[in-house]
């Protein structure tokens with residue numbers, strides 16, 4: 001008997017803009033002891049689904065049944081639900097810093113969890129909490145019992161969350177993006193810990209992630225969600241090797257871990273539909289390569305012999321797509337591009353670079369510790385490392401935005417520190433930066449046209465109609481509708497905002513573009529669009545990229561060479577393939593082990609249809 | 622540890638008081654009125670006034686006057702009232718109990734009214750309860766204190782007495798030593814008036830803080846742990862909403878102790894506020910200076926206390942740096 005059985009769950013949230021149909025008619029079941037994954041892009045309803053089941057979304061209107069050990073959670077009253085929360089089903093959330101109370105010690109919070117459900121003395125509860133902290137490998141558990149959440153590192157905090165979630169030995173742990181906020185090596189440790197705990201304590205784990213690579217690593221079975229609906233369910237190997245649903249296939253095609261390095265990613269065109277007024281048909285229809293007339297009616301559930309189920313009219317495997325051609329319009333007459341330079345000519349070189357920041361009165365943070373690095377013209381150089389290792393600082397020094405405290409930076413053969421004011425301004429046009437956060441780095445109160453036109457204004461290049469024309473051409477170049485130059489950043493999606501940032505960077509015909517985690521905040525299908533755009537632009541205009549990321553599979557996919565950074569030093573540098581295949585440095589090996597393993601998609605798996613359940617009918621248990 | 626925390630704050634407080642004393646001193650020095658004339662009366666001769674000036678030391682340069690003042694202050698001597706010739710310290714000490722009783726009693730009441738209203742509003746924003754609470758806050762904030770005081774006097778004292786019932790006394794302060802009952806009975810109207818005015822601010826502040834905190838991830842965690850809603854609200858949410866409330870409380874108490882002028886006037890309480898008013902009218906320089914400085918001492922002290930409480934409450938301030 002499944003431990004959790006969700007039947008035709010629908011969740012609606014009334015809001016000022018209308019009702020959000022966050023979850024629609026979703027059914028799935030989780031077997032005892034299994035690691036069940038739910039994957040989907042952000043906004044697909046994953047969090048709302050699990051939280052509303054636990055009664056944690058105050059305004060949610062739910063229908064359907066959620067059987068936990070035979071009891072319908074949706075039918076429970078507040079008290080009934082409360083006695084289950086934390087004791088039988090516990091939750092781990094994405095950001096452990098914000099999810100723990102900042103003003104209580106972690107020990108207090110774990111003891112509170114125990115005493116909320118069991119009548120035990122403080123001393124006993126404390127002993128159990130410490131035992132659990134030891135289990136999740138918090139060093140010095142007795143001492144750390146009295147520490148506050150902010151006194152732990154991100155990974156340790158998530159261990160504390162997990163300890164709290166497991167301390168009452170619940171039958172089911174729901175983990176909502178538990179590793180998304182963490183660095184990849186820490187991510188791997190947390191996933192291993194979850195898996196270990198599951199084996200040791202026999203806990204069932206339901207884990208949500210937007211990252212297919214993460215789930216493929218740990219989950220036994222997965223459910224793919226899109227626009228509040230279930231798309232596909234099945235064993236991880238089966239679903240990832242040969243997706244039965246066109247959306248899953250699309251996700252995998254846009255994931256860099258799943259594609260040969262250097263080949264183009266194949267993004268899913270378009271963007272997810274609004275959840276305010278969903279139509280009756282397949283929500284993926286507008287973006288689906290296999291769409292047919294039937295798809296405007298609610299798709300049936302197709303059940304295959306290998307246990308895979310797909311919500312789709314299709315009966316055979318989804319079609320393969322060819323790599324998309326360059327999307328760059330050749331009709332644009334912007335004066336961009338550089339004469340093909342001889343290969344291996346350095347565009348930027350740093351040697352013996354040192355940088356320390358003063359912190360407080362006496363202390364000093366030594367951020368960069370003797371860095372030698374050459375960026376060659378026309379290449380994409382990847383810079384990988386954990387957060388805080390100095391990647392961004394290094395980039396800012398190369399861009400001339402930060403003065404080093406030692407060593408030299410040369411750009412185009414000239415020492416940056418000896419530049420005149422005019423030459424420095426020149427440098428500022430030749431090197432451009434694109435930042436990670438497409439939300440934070442654009443001024444929300446300025447129109448997109450003027451944001452993109454900023455470089456023209458600052459460097460007094462063009463004005464009036466001429467500037468507007470250039471701006472519109474840039475917008476077209478990066479795949480934005482030029483007519484939207486009058487809109488505000490908030491009217492664009494994450495991927496579009498990143499395009500705005502790229503357009504702004506391109507404005508002054510730069511030679512080197514520093515991309516600081518340019519796709520980390522984007523969903524995979526959108527990531528693929530942006531990565532392809534960058535690739536097109538580089539080919540078209542001979543740009544050089546310095547690509548900063550903590551995501552090794554993305555870096556591997558786009559970079560010619562990779563520099564691995566750790567603690568302010570570059571510990572390894574080499575071409576992408578050899579770094580990946582023959583890592584020399586210990587830290588590189590750790591990074592690689594943490595990254596999603598590559599698998600070439602296995603083609604030609606033939607599965608046969610077992611039954612087809614029309615939409616709306618209760619899915620048999 | 623505590624010493625290192627307190628020392629700079631006390632030092633800063635003393636600096637503030639020093640600057641404040643210079644400020645009031647200069648203010649009086651440049652003011653056009655002549656204390657000698659006020660003391661001696663309109664018809665006094667120039668010679669008499671000169672004599673008075675010499676006696677009070679007013680003929681000396683301002684810095685000498687100031688140094689003498691500070692010298693006296695350090696020996697606990699605040700000088701004598703120009704008007705009544707009574708030691709200023711005695712005048713003030715006589716007035717402190719009324720003001721203290723008013724402010725601290727009022728505080729208990731306004732916290733007891735404002736915070737629950739704020740919390741219950743925040744629990745269901747937009748609900749009827751919330752809207753009633755909000756209207757209460759707006760009324761409290763927009764009504765001038767003396768209007769509220771007058772209304773209270775009229776409805777609770779004047780009207781009932783016309784029908785022969787004396788619910789509350791109209792005015793006056795009865796010291797605690799005369800019995801807690803009498804003391805409280807005389808203070809109920811002023812307390813209520815003060816509390817209504819200030820509670821509104823606290824209702825709003827609490828609501829805003831609670832709404833913000835209730836949207837935090839750790840509140841979701843608290844609910845996911847299976848805690849009772851009561852515990853979630855009070856132990857988790859209110860705990861985080863408290864620090865700004867405490868800060869506000871520090872400011873309010875400090876300011877009010879310096880003189881709750883309007884309420885003391887309306888209800889005829891002989892507190893510091895009413896003493897300040899008469900002294901200003903009388904140009905009774907030593908008394909005014911002393912009251913201003915005392916107000917300053919209150920504000921500074923309360924702020925140091927609040928700072929300390931705040932630090933004890935907020936682990937992030939107390940334990941700066943990672944372990």
Ligand SMILES: Nc1ncnc2c1ncn2[C@@H]1O[C@H](COP(=O)(O)OP(=O)(O)O)[C@@H](O)[C@H]1O
Pocket residue numbers: 013014015020022040041042043044045046047048049057275
């Ligand atoms: N409290 C809420 N009120 C209204 N809409 C919400 C609320 N929480 C989430 N939503 C909406 O529900 C949809 C699903 O969100 P969510 O479950 O968070 O997605 P996911 O976890 O898959 O990223 C989104 O459109 C989101 O904007």
Ligand code: SF4
Pocket residue numbers: 245246247282283284285286288289290291292294295299311312313314
């Ligand atoms: S139902 Fe139709 S539109 Fe939807 S995924 Fe299947 S084939 Fe594509």
Ligand SMILES: [Mg+2]
Pocket residue numbers: 046047048176177
């Ligand atoms: Mg989510």
